[in-house]
Structures are given as structure tokens and as C-alpha cells.
């Protein structure tokens with residue numbers, strides 16, 4: 001009996017044909033998980049960005065909307081959107097002599113500060129473009145541009161209880 005079992009074991013192929021489907025199944029599963037968790041989020045999770053001045057949200061922009069929403073009425077005449085250049089310019093001061101120009105890239109779903117007159121060093125202009133939920137900060141202008149990732153930009157509720 002013992003000898004017969006040994007012969008049977010020797011005759012058995014180390015690699016069965018049916019195993020191929022298991023390996024293919026695992027490979028497909030790995031590929032699917034890779035695409036789902038690694039590739040797709042990078043191209044779709046950057047929904048837009050919020051513009052904050054002095055810690056207060058003043059505007060939000062959804063990539064592809066070509067329609068920024070001004071969320072603070074006191075900034076309605078201080079935020080200028082140029083649709084052809086796709087830039088959002090935020091002005092400061094009583095005479096609006098200070099500014100930051102935010103250049104929007106809807107295709108790449110990112111934004112960068114293209115120009116500003118905040119300081120000699122212009123740190124905000126040299127900050128890399130938004131990626132995910134990263135932020136661009138302009139300290140002299142108390143400006144913060146925050147990438148909105150995975151969640152829709154928050155809009156103020158209208159007609160709420162005071």
C-alpha cells in the first residue's frame with residue numbers, strides 16, 4: 001500500500017492544468033486592485049480647490065466647471081475669473097493693489113500661483129502645483145489654496161438658520 005501511494009505521487013504532475021486558471025484569476029485580481037487603488041485615484045480624486053483668506057473660505061473651484069463659486073460675499077469684487085486664460089485672481093487691500101493670480105489646469109486637475117506681488121521672494125509662485133489635498137500658502141497675503149481630494153468642495157448653505 002505504501003509503495004502504491006508513492007507511485008501515485010510520482011505520477012502526479014507537479015503543475016496541474018486547472019492551476020493555470022487559479023494563477024490567471026489571481027493575476028487578474030492583482031491587476032484590478034492595482035488599477036482601482038493606484039491608477040484611478042490619481043486621475044479622478046482631485047475634484048477642485050478651495051481659496052482661503054485669513055483662514056476664511058472665500059471661493060471654491062471644481063475642475064472642469066469653468067465657474068468658480070465665491071463663497072464670501074465680501075470678496076465678490078475681489079476675485080476675478082478670466083475664463084479664456086483660466087486664471088482666478090484674488091485682490092487684497094482697500095485699493096485692491098495686492099493680488100495673487102491662480103492658474104487653473106482643468107485637464108491635469110491642478111492649480112498653481114502664476115503671479116503675485118506679495119513679497120520679493122514670491123514663495124507662493126514657486127510652490128509646486130496642487131496635488132491631491134496639498135496646499136499653496138502665501139504668507140504675506142494670508143492666502144491658502146487647498147486641493148480638494150475625494151470630497152466635493154463645500155459650498156455655503158443658503159437660507160440656513162442664523
Ligand SMILES: [Zn+2]
Pocket residue numbers: 116118119122123124125137138139140141
Ligand atoms: Zn505670495
